[in-house]
Amino acid sequence: MSDSTSPQATRSAAALLVDCLAAEGARRIFTVPGESFLAVLDALPDRPEIEIVTCRQEGGAAFMACADGAMNAADGTALPGIAFVTRGPGATNASIGVHVAHQDSQPMILFVGDVARGMQGREGFQEVDFSAFFAPICKWAARIDDPERIPEYIARAHAVAINGRPGPVVLALPEDMLAQPVPASILSRPQAVRPAQAVCPDAMATLFDLIGNAASPIAIIGGAGWNAKARTYFQQFAERIGLPVATAFRRQDAIAPDSPVYAGNLGYGPNPKLLDRVRNADLIIAVGARLGEATTDGYTIPTLEHPGQLLVHIHPDPEELGRVYRTDLALACSVDEFAEAAMLWDDSEIIAFDAGADAHAEWRAWATPQPSEAALDLAACVSAMRDALPADTIICNGAGNFAGWWHRYWRYTAYPGQLAPTCGAMGYGVPAAVAAALHHPERTVVAVAGDGDFLMNGQELATAAQYGANLIVVIIDNGAYGTIRMHQEREYPGRVSATTLVNPDFAALGAAYGAWSVAVETTDAFVAALDDAKQRSGIRLIHVLTDLERIAASGATISGLRARVRD
Template sequence: MGTTLKSAAQLLVECLAEQGTDRIFTVPGESFLAVLDALHDTAAIETVICRQEGGAAFMACADGAMNAAGSGRPGIAFVTRGPGATNASIGVHVAHQDSQPMILFVGDVARNMRDREGFQEVDFSAYFGPICKWVTRIDDPARIPEYIARAYSVAISGRPGPVVVALPEDMLCDHVDDAIAPRPFTTRPPQAVCPDAMQALFGLISDAASPIAIIGGAGWNTKARDHFQQFAENIGLPVATAFRRQDAISPDSAVYAGNMGYGPNPKLVQRVKDADLIIAVGARLGEATTDGYEVPTLEHPDQLLVHIHPDANELGRVYKTDLEMCCSVDEFAEAAALWEDSAVIPFDAGAQANREWREWASAAPSETAPALDMAACVTHMREALPKDSIICNGAGNFAGWWHRYWRYAGYPSQLAPTAGAMGYGVPAAVAAALRHPERQVVAVAGDGDFLMNGQELATAVQHGANLLVLVIDNGAYGTIRMHQEREYPARVSGTQLSNPDFAMLGAAFGGWSAVATTTQEFIDALAQAQTRQGLRLIHMKIDIEQLAASGATVSALRAKA
């Protein structure tokens, strides 16, 4: 009898299934038609057909972020070479800076065409190298199981992040012995906590007068959330979340102090500045979280820093660190919750910081409020929608109202790029609605933000996603306009937008839509949306004067300047 053969593409799909892949996001390309054909016969993997590679990569990034809370499996995207890969690079960059597991597969030029600048050829190692954990190319089909297992291992280990795998189109059509099988399911290797370091940590805590924790980031999951909250509540430790990591602790916790990043509570900022001990867990302490490395400052003579992170390269990279712990954050959180040290006397600061946050994050009625008051709208959403709703947003001042007034109660419930990429919200919401059909999913997008990937509403409708989309339309690139008014008051240039009727656009995609120009109209529209399923879009028209949740207005910025 002759040897039974299978295509390299079939072997690749078998390896994906063995690694627990149940969904991929793709824009098809002729360079990986063999993979699409192999997926045709694989019921275990759903193929989500997207409309632009940036949207597909954002969906994969968001899927990896959601999986990180439990299974830890990376999000998966397939795109074609050249423009497909470069379009998808934004998702890779976000996954890298957000420390989320993701694998991007790129159909590539045939092996005999390489290094000739063939049609759509790109040097992927040079292009993706700085923004991912590993870039590789599979030239030998017999080694597919090895490469796929390694790709998954790299994506989920240490500081999670993206991996890029190039697949020459002729290699995918080669045949291999049917006996070549996938490697076993890859798991994240454990990173244990050092007992001596834990003892040193509790010694620092017992000596501290005003400690604070900043949490959320690489490797954070449900286990880390639950155990760290228990630890912090046991000792009354105030807990702030890193930029766009607000679901890292329950907002109902008696020690939650609010979020760092853009537009934080001024009292929280002062608390961090005055702290004599900062415990950073999972957070990179990047530019956004620290307001340009000013909160905390890089050098503070009376402030100690403990940094717990799964990647040794991150420890001591920017900040002077007094105690470094390279370990899994969930293992650390569990050890901290179970650790007993009689020398630690519970602090009152946790409850005080929580009161300050609740006061700051509560919208008070105002007689001078705009017709469509964003703070009031988000406050009403808190009452009307389930507490575990998933809020997805891209970049822009519009997101600040949710960062300040929403309560990220579920986990995961905040899908927002710490990399600050526009266009993330709608694709992330599509991925969330497919991953968690039992939960309410809300895409929050500014007008400029929405039109970067709003076409993925077609993907949502095609795949039956159940989601609510809020488009906040002020006719401008609002964040840039805010900086413009601060630096060049009354000299508006390059920030004005002429927009379509977003409600009609939502209807054109096959969804239900409404327009809101006042707070009451929004309340009424939201009530109607809740009685429906599928795609629902509310076009919220606000005046550019209402610039940010911090209270910034055009007139105030001009007056100050």
């Protein structure tokens, strides 16, 4: 047997790829196995430091990788989440996770086993042009045809995924390429840590001049590059000058909710007083946020037609600055470096604003549940969860009106404390909760899902059971695709089509996965079930049967929507 370091020694390209991932610091890979990357599956056991998580559907695997990358970013480790799927339907299933990572600005690498190089262009079995397919929804999509260039591609993929505006990268791996021998002398070339983008002192001086001249400023924070350092320093800075701070859509953990300047969250169903505050602001400071449709209330705020309103945008990717909105002052820099610079800047000439405290009081009034005669009141259920569960609980949810109750009434105290897709993808909550339970086994993790939402990826409870994940699942069942039903009632009142659901017994389904489960129909029953659940471990599922009439956390009802149209 020749020595592994001799010029004649070889290893498979797949083994080289796995070694490169290990050198980059990969700790966990989410996958649905496929024959197109059997060589990778064969090489992974030789790297026991990388945990393999076998999932039940490629969309779930990609959601888990996206959530894992989000948690890495929050920790400041700058490691993308990683998923491996097979070609054709495997890749198209996984594309939903790529889209979420793209719109959420989360670092992720999706590896796709591909047809052999000799089959390319012949419409071989399950062949797709992955570079063309994924290009619009990722930062970089490529195919590795030369196995000796694997270290180059892996290093570049990591750099692209974590730098600037973080996001997903897709690499296609031809099946025959992975099995090809390569010289053992080829070494991995791990990428350097994400470089800090310095803050321009002149720009900072201009920003503080703008703040000093403002009468009603507000900040909108959370997004690309946000991490624990950014959270700590920006909160200290904002509290010192009394600056109201709103969070971008589903970035509610970007600041502690008990901060005396926290003004609440933007997105769907926000506090109307917060929207008015943003509309009337003479200075908006957006930090990390990309100012997408949800955060800006359909691109109606900031109101840049307002001649007295100025926009300062701080973002790590210069291409994001001025992309949608005219920006009066643009700073391309790391948001955590900006936050630290702002906290350390001499602001002694700025008279502290009263607006921060006023905005916080408005948010507290909006986020405090009011008495209700409903048999099962979701606002009271969320309040009960706040009392029963640890402050550092991680809440994971997909898309649907059900999430609005948690957005309004939960306190996202810890960081990270919220895993939710800003692009509104259904089916995200359960896979994200599995990833969170594996990433943070010391913390309580809750997946909140609607009935329609849950059935899109609820099968990943099998993954949770297989890996001993501890999580609580709360399924809000109103027998409908509630968000679409709400829009339907607004546009075509009383004409119900395609939104009614006939659901399984979710408690029985949870039991089939090995979960402790219970169905509840009243608030008191929910509180009792939650108390029971927190005493247990493993998967705990609470099936919450609710009345469709109370369609949204904003207070909208089916009857009210119909009456509004009649009036």
